[in-house]
Amino acid sequence: MASLDIQARSATTTPSPGVRDYPDVAKLIDISKCIGCKACQVACMEWNDLRDVVGENTGSYQNPPDLDAKSWTLMRFYEVEPEPNRLEWLIRKDGCMHCADPGCLAACPSPGAIVKYSNGIVDFNQEHCIGCGYCITGCPFDIPRISQTDHKAYKCSLCSDRVAVGLEPACVKTCPTGAITFGSKPDMIDYAVDRVRDLQGRGFKNAALYDPPGVGGTHVMYVLQHADRPELYGLPQDPTISPLVELWKGVAKPVAIGVMAAVGLTALFHYITRGPNAVSKEIEEDEERKAKEEQQV
Amino acid sequence: MKRDPRDLVRYTAGERINHWIVGISFILLGVSGLALFHPAFFPFTMLFGGPTWTRILHPFLGVLMAVFFVFMFFRFLKNNLMRRIDWQWIGRIGEMVDGSDETMPAQGKYNGGQKLLFWLLALCMLLLIPSGILLWQVYFDFSVEARRWAAVIHSAAAVVMICLIFVHVYAAIWVKGTIRSMWYGTVTRAWARQHHRNWYEEVTKS
Ligand code: HEM
């Protein structure tokens, strides 16, 4: 079934089918309300029909230890002391942020393997994925994972299939505390403002919304108690697409084509204007004379 | 094959085979690499059995080329050491470009331009091999930051090398009587005397 609401498509330089336009959606994850029950992790497995290997307990509730081609979301557990002698157990639901300016899509060399829909969801089309791993180098959040069995990249789809038919993502549906909410992006920002005000009233002076502008904002946002220090939650302070990736996928491409074309055309025009560099008649005749002399001897 | 018993041997069969393996693998690498570099070249993936095959094959071709490039490097190294005369020749390269090299400083087996090309190609390979390995994420697991650097270095070095090879191939086409040295290994005496006078004198002395 064709999608007619595509805003951006990897490795594609002409406009994508985009006659349909939908408002931006967003998922808001309120870390202050999360109890780390992992119901969302289970719902994600269930809806997407994925079964990662059963891991080992390594002294943390965090299991599996990392995101994987089969674990698109993961509760990360952090024991931190934001102030001396004040232990906090911070639990963050990790997964794709659905960046407005997605580095994965910018880096992908395969046309249409990564698309961004008009509602903001960034989706991988595994049937077009070639397994190069460039999306991983593009992502500022270290999200995509290549499967060891089929060598395709996988990540959270924000349940694009559910959202397309008017349902909320599976993780949102299942969250028992209401820590995960889903709706239009402006609504989620309004709701987050209320939550931030509430947290500030309870002594979390630095509570704020995490919607990093460096990647154009994201369609998965967090309410953080300590938004001045996102690194406490394993989040980058000011994520952007790496300048190296911008260079490689930006100016390098037209410059490279221009330089190669210029060298090729210069050679052609040199040939046409100067003519071939042939051995001079004089030397040739002299060598022929020498050959004759040698024969006579 | 000698068309004429007086022809001079420039390359042995072993050298020619080595060069052709490097040349063919270079073309396949360039085409498959460009396919992943810019969407305009993506259709080249069809020459390799599709995009996934292109991604799989490119690094193996890289290993093939790297091995034979190293052989070729050591085979040709002695004749490519830069001397003062070579820098003088390069300083007057404009005359060569104009097509009048007979008035330029006499050259040995290789002229200053060819030697410079040799070293620039070696430098490109020195950048391409490690950066290619960093990008080869099916078998290697390097940090994301290292792979970002590798992608920039690999694609930049590849484009420079492709341009250098354009110059190399063009020079062979432009200077008549050159390409046969890579087909059957010999050149005429007149060719040698015009373009590589010192080499000519050295090999015709005996
Ligand atoms: C010397 C050994 C080499 C190795 C091990 C190697 C390996 C790689 C790898 C792993 C990639 C990423 C795509 C993939 O997984 O297939 C790549 C991309 C590429 N390679 Fe190589 N390669 C080598 C030599 C070369 C050479 C000689 C050229 C020049 C003609 C070249 C041109 C490219 C280009 C243009 C890209 C695409 C970069 C991009 O996507 O921006 N490679 N190479």
Ligand code: SF4
């Ligand atoms: S978080 Fe990473 S994988 Fe998700 S949209 Fe942003 S760049 Fe792409």
